[in-house]
Amino acid sequence: MKKFPHSPRFIGFVAASIDGRISLTKNKLPNCTSEEDWKFFQNSMKRFDAFVVGRNTYDSAAKRLQRRNTYVLSSRPKSMEENGNVKFVNPSRVNLKKLFSKYKNVAVLGGAGIYRLMAEKKLLDELYVTIEPLVFGRGREMFSGGTKTIELQLLSAKKLNKTGTLLLHYQVLH
Numbered sequence: 001m002k003k004f005p006h007s008p009r010f011i012g013f014v015a016a017s018i019d020g021r022i023s024l025t026k027n028k029l030p031n032c033t034s035e036e037d038w039k040f041f042q043n044s045m046k047r048f049d050a051f052v053v054g055r056n057t058y059d060s061a062a063k064r065l066q067r068r069n070t071y072v073l074s075s076r077p078k079s080m081e082e083n084g085n086v087k088f089v090n091p092s093r094v095n096l097k098k099l100f101s102k103y104k105n106v107a108v109l110g111g112a113g114i115y116r117l118m119a120e121k122k123l124l125d126e127l128y129v130t131i132e133p134l135v136f137g138r139g140r141e142m143f144s145g146g147t148k149t150i151e152l153q154l155l156s157a158k159k160l161n162k163t164g165t166l167l168l169h170y171q172v173l174h
């Protein structure tokens, strides 16, 4: 694979039910994450200089994401279209590794196909998975699509509150 002068650290964040669901709907932010996880997530965002989301996730949090340097992955643009801080990028037409090479830390915020796409392109180095003590039995899966098995190594596990929200930190093994 071609090397670019800088290689950012790509770090994914996902909050899921214990049955691995990230949302009950396509276009709304999940309101089932704990206060402790929300704080962790907000604090973590401070160190990132770019943010990657799928189009549905962007639609669910457009107001917040418009204030950040956000890249929205979508099959709609011919290559890349810019609207203020937000760039709409077609990943089959744009070299993502090159596109992000100017950044230090890139946050990968999902949804389901985006974690998978970034991991398969080797653009996911670490993953924080928050497991909320809930069972949805329906809704969006954490990872979807793709054909490869992604291997990870657990770096740490932390209990965030009394109900047992777990914060798992993984390294992705490339």
Ligand SMILES: NC(=O)c1ccc[n+]([C@@H]2O[C@H](COP(=O)([O-])OP(=O)(O)OC[C@H]3O[C@@H](n4cnc5c(N)ncnc54)[C@H](OP(=O)(O)O)[C@@H]3O)[C@@H](O)[C@H]2O)c1
Binding pocket: 013, 014, 015, 016, 021, 022, 023, 024, 025, 026, 027, 028, 029, 030, 053, 054, 055, 056, 057, 058, 060, 073, 074, 075, 076, 090, 091, 092, 109, 110, 111, 112, 113, 114, 117, 140
């Ligand atoms: N709990 C969590 O941590 C968490 C994290 C993220 C999102 N969410 C929630 O999950 C829901 C959205 O997730 P989602 O999985 O439905 O959608 P998503 O991944 O945010 O967006 C899906 C869209 O992204 C684009 N896309 C995905 N893979 C692509 C590829 N390989 N090439 C080109 N475009 C690609 C496509 O847009 P086009 O149709 O424009 O081509 C696709 O329709 C929302 O409710 C959101 O709030 C929860």
